[in-house]
Amino acid sequence: MLILTCPCCHVTAEETEFHAGGEAHLKRIGPDGAEGEFESYLFMRQNPKGVHLERWRHVYGCGKWFHLARDTATLEVFGAYSAQTTSPPDHIRSAIQEKHPEWQWQGAS
Amino acid sequence: MSETVTALKNAHYDAGIAEVSEIGPLGMITIRGDLDAPFVRKVAKKVTGVERPERGMCNSEGGAGIAWMSPDELLLMCPHAQVPDVLARLHAAFEDTHTLAANVSGARAVFRVDGPHAREVLAKLAPVDLAPEKFTPGMFRRTRVGQVPAAIWLRADGSFQIFCFRSVAQYMFDLLKAAAQPGSEVGYFPPESGVNREKV
Structure with a gap:
């Protein structure tokens, strides 16, 4: 069971009050993109065992979307941050690197 | 003007450990x-x-x-x-x-849960820390009650007011009734730190 804190309304609740929205920081492929790129934008997702950046929505609460950094193996939550970002902020990166020094953000995919 | 009717026509239940009533309009x-x-x-x-x-x-x-x-x-x-x-x-x-x-x-239905065990009734249904020192009068929390979205407001008099969509009013009333059924006291919250008053 995950315990998450919504960065918008600052409510701490367990995961049934939220809804997972899949991988974060996807790079959108527009009409000019190649077919293969568009396919991977639509369908190909990372499925790491370990650090993962995700989108979540506080669906039963304030209704806002946000980003979350967590460990899929241990369910440790490194932090939640604004949905209005295109990359994880520094405090999230350092929180992850404290536990996983080798971890590097791979960039929007 | 047409007559205003609440979803459950102010249904009331007082046979259990807390009083549940639909209020409004x-x-x-x-x-x-x-x-x-x-x-x-x-x-x-x-x-x-x-x-x-x-x-x-x-x-x-x-x-x-x-x-x-x-x-x-x-x-x-x-x-x-x-x-x-x-x-x-x-x-x-x-x-x-x-x-x-x-x-x-x-678009909404509003319920009141009242009585010394009101806190317990809500704690059975919502994933919220309703400990008396954590959830204090005046607090308002949008959450889930059973399977439906709702908002819980702890009023100054110690009663809870619950807001939900009108379409799920019957579900909410049945749920609150079930959680307040006779003999279902859990006794988790110390009575003296809960609602500081006798049932009126």
Whole structure:
């Protein structure tokens, strides 16, 4: 069971009050993109065992979307941050690197 | 004008460990916009008589009140008969701004859970820490009750007021009744730190 804190309304609740929205920081492929790129934008997702950046929505609460950094193996939550970002902020990166020094953000995919 | 009817015609249940009643009709108006804008605070105060609440809180006085719903949403409460008047005043005040005021009185059902075990009844149903030192009077929390979205407000008198969609009013009433059925006291919260009063 995950315990998450919504960065918008600052409510701490367990995961049934939220809804997972899949991988974060996807790079959108527009009409000019190649077919293969568009396919991977639509369908190909990372499925790491370990650090993962995700989108979540506080669906039963304030209704806002946000980003979350967590460990899929241990369910440790490194932090939640604004949905209005295109990359994880520094405090999230350092929180992850404290536990996983080798971890590097791979960039929007 | 047509007669206003609440979803369950003010259904009432008092055979269990807490009193459950559908209340209303209650006037409810949603305000969406920049809640920190001075004019929103001023107008909300002017039409209800209470200050705009801080995050996660609800201010009320008499039949009027304001609840904090989300970073850009307030729920304004007033006597049902005053809704058209209050709405007209809000529309006039918000005219040139990017702010919404909409009447949602008919879209919601409102329940009251009262009695010394009211806290326990809600704690059985919602994934919220309802410990007396954590969930204090005046707090307003949007969450899930059973399978439906709802908002829980702990009033100053120790009773809980629950807001949900009108379409799930029957489910909510049945759920509260089941959680309040006779002999279902859990005794998790120490009675002296719970509701500090006798059942009236």
